[in-house]
Amino acid sequence: MAALDPIKVMITNFEEEKTKARDGSMTFEVQNSPTDESLGSHTVTLTSTIYIDSSDFRLVDSSVYYGLAPSKAVGIKYHGGNLFCDEVVKNGDKIVELKCHIDNSEGRKKPISFITWVASDAIPCEVRVYGHIFTVKEPTDRWEEEISPDSELIHAKALVDPSVREVVDKKYVNKWHSNCALQFERIGYFVVDTDTKFDSESNTGDLVFNRTVSLKEEVFKKELTAEEIAAMNQRKAKAKKANAEKEERMKIDPMDFFKLAAEFKGKYSQYNEKTGVPTHLADGTELTKSAIKKLAKELDKHRKQQAKYKAANK
Structure with a gap:
């Protein structure tokens, strides 16, 4: 699990819930692959302070939003209980911390979604998210204006689960071969970048990931103008004519x-x-x-x- 843009969450009743847990443990075993047990497993430990991605929290809730919001509960992945947001701590307009409590009672309302999280010992990393270069499916002659400002987003203060230490280390990084690939749950597939200098033993050094595949197709945001549509249709007609001429020639x-x-x-x-x-x-x-x-x-x-x-x- 990972949080690209982390928000700190303080679980106010953590110690109380920990005593209720089986064997007093908040550690859970997670398969490395949900479909292939042969790839092994790792453990994640819920702590009194966790971090969630900012995309999983909104100040204003809506009927079509399934993430966390004030006075609303969501499920905690792997723990199974509900995380209820009681208070939002802000510094100006910036959200600094969420104060929440866990509801693990038998009669609790079943949440409609479960959010991922990383514990207090999460490893800082840089995550580079690459998307579509253009804001339209077919660039026009004005392609410079159609370059997406979001084609590369760098999350310099991301956090990733410490279990990556088992598979990521600078000694394995090679610029001539494909490096270790991982899936960050609910975010996408990532590969270790050659800028990585991370030492898994000392837990120091830069750790850099590049997104290779998103988990869902991103929607193009820009609407085409009449001029752009005309130019696109002209290119299509020209290509169609060229293909027809090629067929006749053959x-x-x-x-x-x-x-x-x-x-x-x-x-x-x-x-x-x-x-x-x-x-x-x-x-x-x-x-x-x-x-x-x-x-x-x-x-x-x-x-x-x-x-x-x-x-x-x-």
């Missing part, structure tokens, strides 16, 4: 290539009976040997392209 028999191909049509008057290569220009002028040789290469190129086209469209 249908031309090599013997008729210089008679029917658009760029050669009408240029020549006589052709070699065996190869179809032109021997005379339209005005009757005989072609030089070098010109005929050049045209023969052009015909050979057409034959090869036609063979590939036919093989691909069987």
Whole structure:
């Protein structure tokens, strides 16, 4: 688990709930892969102070929001109890801390969602989230204006579960090979960046992750203008015309290539009976040997392209 933009959460009744827990433990075993037990497991320990991602909290709740909000409860992943927000501590407009309590009573209302968290011993890291380069599906001639400011977001103060120490260390980082890949629950898939200098034994050094795949397709935010739509349609029409011309070209028999191909049509008057290569220009002028040789290469190129086209469209 990880929190890219962490918010501190103080669990006010933690000690009380800990005594109620089985064996007085707040440690839970988690599979490294929810679908493959052979990949092993690791443990996570709930502490009196945890951190959640800012995307999982809102000051103003709504019927379509399933995260935490004032006077609202959500489930705590792996613990199973409800986390209820009692108080929001702010410094100006910035949220500094949430004071919450755990409700693990038998008659508690079942939460509609469970949020992920990291404990107080979470490891600081930098997380680079890469998204779509453009704000539209098909960039127009004004592509510089369509570059998304969110194509690279750097979370310099992210936190990740300390279990990453088991698989991430600077001695394993190699710029010539793929590095360790991990899934941060509910966030996406990430790979260790070569800027990582993290020492798992001393727990020091920079730890850097790059997102490779998001867990859901991101929605393009920008609406196309009429001018952009017209330019896009023009490009599509041009591409469609080029594809149609290519298809017609691939249908031309090599013997008729210089008679029917658009760029050669009408240029020549006589052709070699065996190869179809032109021997005379339209005005009757005989072609030089070098010109005929050049045209023969052009015909050979057409034959090869036609063979590939036919093989691909069987």
